[in-house]
Amino acid sequence: xxxxxxxxxxxxxxxxxxxxxxxxxxxxxxxxxxxxxxxxxxxxxxxxxxxxxxxxxxxxxxxxxxxxxxxxxxxxxxxxxxxxxxxxxxxxxxxxxxxxxxxxxxxxxxxxxxxxxxxxx
Amino acid sequence: xxxxxxxxxxxxxxxxxxxxxxxxxxxxxxxxxxxxxxxxxxxxxxxxxxxxxxxxxxxxxxxxxxxxxxxxxxxxxxxxxxxxxxxxxxxxxxxxxxxxxxxxxxxxxxxxx
Numbered sequence: 360x361x362x363x364x365x366x367x368x369x370x371x372x373x374x375x376x377x378x379x380x381x382x383x384x385x386x387x388x389x390x391x392x393x394x395x396x397x398x399x400x401x402x403x404x405x406x407x408x409x410x411x412x413x414x415x416x417x418x419x420x421x422x423x424x425x426x427x428x429x430x431x432x433x434x435x436x437x438x439x440x441x442x443x444x445x446x447x448x449x450x451x452x453x454x455x456x457x458x459x460x461x462x463x464x465x466x467x468x469x470x471x472x473x474x475x476x477x478x479x480x
Numbered sequence: 481x482x483x484x485x486x487x488x489x490x491x492x493x494x495x496x497x498x499x500x501x502x503x504x505x506x507x508x509x510x511x512x513x514x515x516x517x518x519x520x521x522x523x524x525x526x527x528x529x530x531x532x533x534x535x536x537x538x539x540x541x542x543x544x545x546x547x548x549x550x551x552x553x554x555x556x557x558x559x560x561x562x563x564x565x566x567x568x569x570x571x572x573x574x575x576x577x578x579x580x581x582x583x584x585x586x587x588x589x590x591x592x593x
Contacts (some may be wrong), residue, residue, distance in 0.1 A: 394582075403573075404575070406575075419580075453530075461577075464518075464577040464580055465582040466536075467530070468535075468541065470530060471529065472529060
């Protein structure tokens with residue numbers, strides 16, 4: 360079955376750019392919508408943004424000015440870049456797949472295990 | 481943004497008893513053209529990602545036990561567990577995916593009494 364795995368550099372300093380990659384295994388990345396979701400103690404679950412393998416993106420307006428989501432179908436990966444991070448961006452970051460035939464913004468049927476990102480100097 | 485409000489924040493239920501979680505959206509998530517409610521329910525256990533239980537408000541995801549049920553339409557939705565089992569201890573979230581950004585409820589923690 361399809362599995363997702365987040366990867367990233369670990370701690371990030373304030374005002375730097377957070378970069379994460381989600382690798383899709385056990386199936387094709389094509390034709391699905393892929394999202395990033397984060398979870399922090401203060402704000403619960405927050406949808407960050409999504410991308411279709413055609414390249415179409417949709418971002419949470421609260422993050423849009425700092426966010427870029429991209430896809431590399433040749434590597435079966437999609438990525439997140441969040442610039443100018445602050446402590447408020449400290450969270451567990453998940454990648455997730457919107458199920459086929461469902462909504463594109465939710466109904467996530469496959470999730471990665473999540474990666475903790477701490478923003479600290 | 482559509483605000484999702486769950487109630488209660490937590491509840492303790494005896495094993496074998498019924499647990500009911502409510503979720504209210506600040507605007508309707510029913511899409512009139514296909515008569516579908518863009519509402520999902522998830523279960524999250526400590527150290528794990530959320531697990532999809534229901535989509536379209538009441539369509540059970542494959543593998544989810546039938547003691548779980550989802551209902552509601554428009555702005556008011558309910559997740560019920562007919563006979564609580566020990567493995568059902570978790571935090572449950574609703575999420576609307578009718579409009580961007582997709583938004584989640586604050587979560588309801590279910591414990592054993």
